[in-house]
Amino acid sequence: MSVKFDVIVIGGGPAGYVAAIRAAQLGFKTACVEKWVNIDKDGVKVPALGGTCLNVGCIPSKALLESSMHYTHAKDDLAKHGVKVGGVGIDIAQMIGRKDEIVSQLTGGIAQLFKANKIEWIQGSGKLYADKKVEVTKHNKDVILFEAEHIILATGSIPIDISAAPVDHERIIDSSDALSLQEIPKRLGVIGAGVIGLEMASVWARLGTEVILFEAMDDFLASADSAISKDALRHFKKQGLDIRLGARVTSSSVSKKDVTVTVQDASGEQQFKFDRLLVAVGRIPVTENIADAAANLLMDGQRVHVTGDCSTNIPGVWAIGDLVRGPMLAHKGSEEGVAVAERIAGQYAHVNYDVIPWVIYTHPEIAWVGKTEQTCRQEGLEIKTGSFPFAASGRAKAMGATEGLVKIIADARTDKLLGVHIVGANASELIHEAVVAMEFGASSEDLARIMHAHPTLAEALHEAALAVDKRAIHIVNK
Ligand code: FAD
Ligand code: AMP
Numbered sequence: 199m200s201v202k203f204d205v206i207v208i209g210g211g212p213a214g215y216v217a218a219i220r221a222a223q224l225g226f227k228t229a230c231v232e233k234w235v236n237i238d239k240d241g242v243k244v245p246a247l248g249g250t251c252l253n254v255g256c257i258p259s260k261a262l263l264e265s266s267m268h269y270t271h272a273k274d275d276l277a278k279h280g281v282k283v284g285g286v287g288i289d290i291a292q293m294i295g296r297k298d299e300i301v302s303q304l305t306g307g308i309a310q311l312f313k314a315n316k317i318e319w320i321q322g323s324g325k326l327y328a329d330k331k332v333e334v335t336k337h338n339k340d341v342i343l344f345e346a347e348h349i350i351l352a353t354g355s356i357p358i359d360i361s362a363a364p365v366d367h368e369r370i371i372d373s374s375d376a377l378s379l380q381e382i383p384k385r386l387g388v389i390g391a392g393v394i395g396l397e398m399a400s401v402w403a404r405l406g407t408e409v410i411l412f413e414a415m416d417d418f419l420a421s422a423d424s425a426i427s428k429d430a431l432r433h434f435k436k437q438g439l440d441i442r443l444g445a446r447v448t449s450s451s452v453s454k455k456d457v458t459v460t461v462q463d464a465s466g467e468q469q470f471k472f473d474r475l476l477v478a479v480g481r482i483p484v485t486e487n488i489a490d491a492a493a494n495l496l497m498d499g500q501r502v503h504v505t506g507d508c509s510t511n512i513p514g515v516w517a518i519g520d521l522v523r524g525p526m527l528a529h530k531g532s533e534e535g536v537a538v539a540e541r542i543a544g545q546y547a548h549v550n551y552d553v554i555p556w557v558i559y560t561h562p563e564i565a566w567v568g569k570t571e572q573t574c575r576q577e578g579l580e581i582k583t584g585s586f587p588f589a590a591s592g593r594a595k596a597m598g599a600t601e602g603l604v605k606i607i608a609d610a611r612t613d614k615l616l617g618v619h620i621v622g623a624n625a626s627e628l629i630h631e632a633v634v635a636m637e638f639g640a641s642s643e644d645l646a647r648i649m650h651a652h653p654t655l656a657e658a659l660h661e662a663a664l665a666v667d668k669r670a671i672h673i674v675n676k
Contacts, residue, residue, distance in 0.1 A: 200343040203229045205542060206332050207350040208324035208488065210234070211249020212256075213519025213531030214352030215308050220539035221350075222315035229344065230317055231324030231334050236305075239298070245321045245337070246301075247308040249354050250520075251528040253301055254374040259397050261297040262377060263559050266404035270561075278598060288405055294378060320344070326351065326489040330514050333490075348514050348542045351502060352535065353488050355481040355520035363389055363450040363477050369457040370450065370475045373398060379474070383407050387459050387472040389447045391418065393558050395478035396434070400560050403439055410470060411439065412461055414446040419558075423570040423619040425585065425605050430564055430621045433601050437561070450475060483521045498523065507547075508538050516542075530554055553636045557626040562602045565629035568617030568636055571607055580610035584642065584665030586658045588622045590672045593653035599623035604662040606632075606642055613641035613666075624655055631659055642666040 205221040207214045210232030218230040234253060236244045246253055272286045312319050322336035332344045357372040359365055365372050371379075376398045382405050388395045391413035403409040418441065419427035434441060445463040452458075457475045461468050482500055489495040496503040496511035504510055504522045516538045519531030530549075537547035558564040574581045585605045588594040602622025608615055618632030635645055645663035650656050661670045668675035 200331060200345045203227050203318070203344060203346040205229070205348045205350065205539070206231065206324075206344055206346040207352055208326070208332065209249065209352035209354055209484075209519070209521075210247040210308070210319070211352060211354045211519060211531065212251045212528040213354070213521075213535045214249065214350065215247055215312075215535075216532040217350050217352060217518060217535030217539050218317050219311055219315055220536045221542065222317045224539055224543040224545075226348075226539075226542070228315075228317045229320050229346075230312070231320045231322060231332065233321070233323040233337075235337065236301075238302075239295075243337075244302075246305040247312065247319065248301075248305040250356075252304050252308070254377055256528050257304055258297045258301055258377045259373075259394075259401075260559055261300050262293065262401045263397060265293045265296065266401045267561060270404045275598065288382070290379070290381060290405075294380070297377065323487075325487060326493050326495065326515065328490065328493045330512075346514075348516065350535070350538055351488060351510070351515065351517040351521060352519045352531070353484040353521055354531075355483050355526055357477065358480045358482045360389070360447075360477060360479055362447050363459070363475055365477055366452060369452045369473075370477060372477055376402070376476050376478075383472070383474040385410075385472045385474075387412065387447075387457070387470060387475040388478055389459075389476065390414075390478040390480065391441050391443075392478060392480065395476070396439075396558060396560050398476055398478060399439055403437065409439055410472075411441045412445040412447050412459075413441065413443050416444045418443055419564070421556075421570075422558075422564060422566060423605060423607075423617065424572055425603070426564060426566065426619045426621045429601075429603060430560070430562070433562055433621075434560065481520065481526055485521070507541060508534050524551060525554060525556070527554065527556070550637060553633060555629050555633050557629065559626060562599070562622045563625035564621050565625035566617065566619040567629055567633050568615065569607065570617060570619070571605075574607060574616060579616065581607050581616060582610045582613075582642075582666050583607050584662045584667070584670065586661035586665055586670060586673060588655070588658055590661075591653070591655060591658050593655050593657065594623065596653065597623060597655075599655075604628075604658045606645070606659070606662045606666055608642040608666050613643050615640055615642055615645070618659070618662075620659075622655070622658070628655055628659060631656060 204226035205228045207218045207230040221228045322334045388411040391411040399409045418431045449460045502517040518534035520526040540547035555567045587603045589600040605619040607617040642663045650660040664670040
């Protein structure tokens with residue numbers, strides 16, 4: 199006899215744990231199968247909820263970005279404010295320890311929420327079988343069979359490994375390793391100048407590492423609006439990040455003390471030596487061993503096939519998060535989790551895939567929502583745009599954060615907002631004004647007529663909206 203639940207979620211990352219909490223709130227008897235185990239500072243194995251995001255993704259990366267930014271401020275910026283500090287140094291053990299503490303508090307918090315919502319956390323590895331059965335192999339290798347009316351697959355993703363640089367977790371590392379280095383590398387090579395590569399490169403470059411990023415594509419951050427990626431690249435280069443575009447890593451060889459990388463670019467083949475090489479070429483969904491062949495789970499290439507509402511080809515089986523189509527972002531997975539739980543409860547639920555905020559937590563930050571100018575042009579949309587530089591913002595000047603700009607794209611005919619793009623301080627927070635506006639179908643005129651407090655960085659959004667109709671106040675309209 200198998201133990202029966204209303205809802206079983208396989209995977210306890212931001213997609214899965216959120217789905218489980220919402221399902222429990224809706225009155226379902228819910229379980230979440232999660233296999234993640236961390237090793238604490240005493241070498242003890244600690245099972246953890248929260249998935250990639252809380253353990254080795256969003257949260258620890260932001261903790262290290264914050265610490266390394268404080269170091270940069272203390273070393274380079276405070277003197278400009280007349281603040282004198284001497285003997286600025288960095289204690290890596292303290293910095294990594296702080297990050298680990300944050301992770302442990304947050305993952306522990308999810309476990310508390312599970313308890314409070316009476317969600318059973320089944321610790322082990324889950325596999326879908328036919329007839330909505332889930333087999334769990336526990337950490338002690340015991341195998342238990344469960345069944346449920348509804349099963350939500352949320353097994354997430356892992357870093358892609360490439361044969362040109364196989365990860366050995368010593369010299370050639372992945373993003374999880376880069377979040378736990380015990381000493382500052384002298385020279386760090388990064389393969390891939392995407393979101394994760396840039397964030398990790400920023401952390402270590404701020405602490406004094408000489409970093410070179412190799413990006414196979416000729417365009418920098420091709421999915422961002424080109425005005426934004428162009429401006430961001432300028433700032434990153436000024437900070438000393440050496441970003442080589444059109445540079446493909448083709449092989450590598452590891453010795454006891456370093457790693458040699460062969461790179462192919464327009465000028466031919468070159469070799470570089472690093473003490474560490476970070477592979478940050480993207481992530482791949484975890485689909486291996488999640489379903490028995492007899493369950494007949496349909497795939498779309500590397501991802502589990504779902505329709506618009508996240509249902510798979512098997513009635514009562516759903517899939518959400520990094521495992522399915524769409525951007526690999528924590529908040530996208532969480533929204534799908536909520537929506538699926540509500541659909542199971544017979545409620546109407548909606549995820550607006552056209553209004554997903556994207557953020558890159560570099561300095562300056564990059565954030566956008568909606569379409570880029572390139573996409574609008576490819577789709578043949580007639581558009582008008584307005585931009586405003588932070589250099590013309592009083593608040594940005596007072597903060598010493600004048601890098602970057604806001605760019606607004608609106609439909610030329612209806613004025614409806616199509617995309618909002620920001621590179622600058624606090625872009626990660628500022629973007630949400632645009633997210634709300636776009637969710638409510640606002641026009642650029644709507645943003646332009648909303649009063650914004652002075653002096654704030656948000657005024658740059660207001661001015662960019664005014665600039666769409668060439669009536670920005672604090673720049674000369676062209
Ligand atoms: P995951 O978080 O990967 O969780 C899946 C869980 O399923 C894991 O805990 C895994 O152990 C478990 N699992 C897998 N197979 C099984 C099985 N068979 N049985 C039981 N359990 C299983 N996104 C953002 O939105 N913002 C950011 O700032 C951001 N920063 C990032 C920084 C880094 C360095 C990385 C690596 C990623 C970052 N991401 C960020 C991406 C984000 O982490 C993912 O999009 C998000 O975690 C996906 O959520 P998920 O629940 O689908 O999968
Ligand atoms: P992202 O998808 O944002 O994680 O970015 C990963 C980046 O890695 C992409 O921009 C790829 O073009 C890049 N990339 C993949 N393989 C290689 C390689 N062998 N050498 C250099 N860059 C690569």
